[in-house]
Amino acid sequence: MRKDPLLLTQQLLAAGFLAGLAGIFFWVPTEAFQGVAQRILYVHAPSAWVAYLAFGVVLVCSIAYLRTGDMRWDWVAHASARTGVLFTALNLVTGMLWGRPIWGAYWAWDPRLTLTLVLFLIYLGYLAFRANASDEGRGARIAAVIGIAGFMVVPLVHFSVDWWRGQHPSRTVIRPESDPALPAEMQIMLVAMMALFTLLYLVFLALSVRLLKLETDVMELESLEDAVLRPRPARYS
């Protein structure tokens, strides 16, 4: 049997995340004002980074697909959107869990929070469209257009949600991610988690691309079978 490098990466990654969890809970110092709740930052911030990375990849691959018509770009875009939505959800959930003890509410209409939610909705729409597209090639092309439009609208959504709440003093919250004077352990931990999350993203991406490729292969085989075995029993048609 062929040795799968992806499997090895997954095993290493699992070990890395165990070490990461140990680091988060036993090694980094507890933040003075927020206490234990601040430790969720080491999951929250990397998932935000991966989400933005993933949606950036969707944009680039969508443009590349429209220019070349090569299905491989479309697989990567599709896979990246799936992964991005997953990490956006993780980012939103961890943010809310942190917000409850620190802000006193799960949800605040903070511009950055709202922007993340809108991004989540845009790419959820993208995935819903892909699931409902009736024709493979056309579905991929239109999905690419959605992927491009979705990313172009990000700065506009950012300004609009910022201005919408602009009159209200919602910015007086503690923002650990913008604090320049993080202790060294916290910085190292954050960078390590960023690296782990990026690797996790790449593994998810590779697995998802492989799955999409297999789906296409299966469909090709089925149509081949159709061509060879006609006429078929009615239940197959």
Place this chain on the structure above:
Amino acid sequence: MRTVLALATKDLRAEARGKQVAPVMVVFAMCLVFLLTFALPPGALRAPVPEPRAGTLAAREIAGLLLWTSIFFAGVIGFGRSATVDREGSAADGLLLAPVDPAALYTGKMIGNLAFLTVAELLAIPLFVLFANIPPRSLLPGLIPVVLVASLGLAAVGTLFGAATQHAEARSLMLPLLTFPLALPVILGASRLTSTLLIKGEFGSEGRWFILLTVFDVIFLTLGAVTFEFVIEE
């Protein structure tokens, strides 16, 4: 340019004969305006601008969003309908075969959709003014530029995604799902401008929304013109 006008005329003429899009939009917008104005406390918007009583401020903050939510959903219904009419009547196939630049196809279709949306707004906005008891002269003149710039943005997004969702399952569900988060800046901008007008009688510093809405219009008109060929191509 002549092609664009011919395409837009085709949509308007088909509508004049078939009446398949605009009436649906108008009735839907009117229903929503009627329903949503129930949310406003009686007489809250009647007091003269620019010094409304303190208690009515919240109602005026909300009023803009109520109006533009109605317009947005009426628009989405219409954009989907207009693309479906094209597909069912095989006009989409004919246009695809015609030696026409896809950008012109998009622009022509967009102008047609914009016209339908404007018709819906011309009825829905006065109705809103009526139901919400707003002194007409305090709102309507200032609202004209808002309506222009916001409708263009809605039509730009709606035309692109109206055509895009035609070949998906559950297309009437896909269109609002895709349009809503993308059109959010337009909905928020138009709502804030409308509410500001109701509260202060002028735009003041909120006038910056016009820049954002204009940028939105330019981005999506360009994007629509450039990508329309990928959307309609067989």
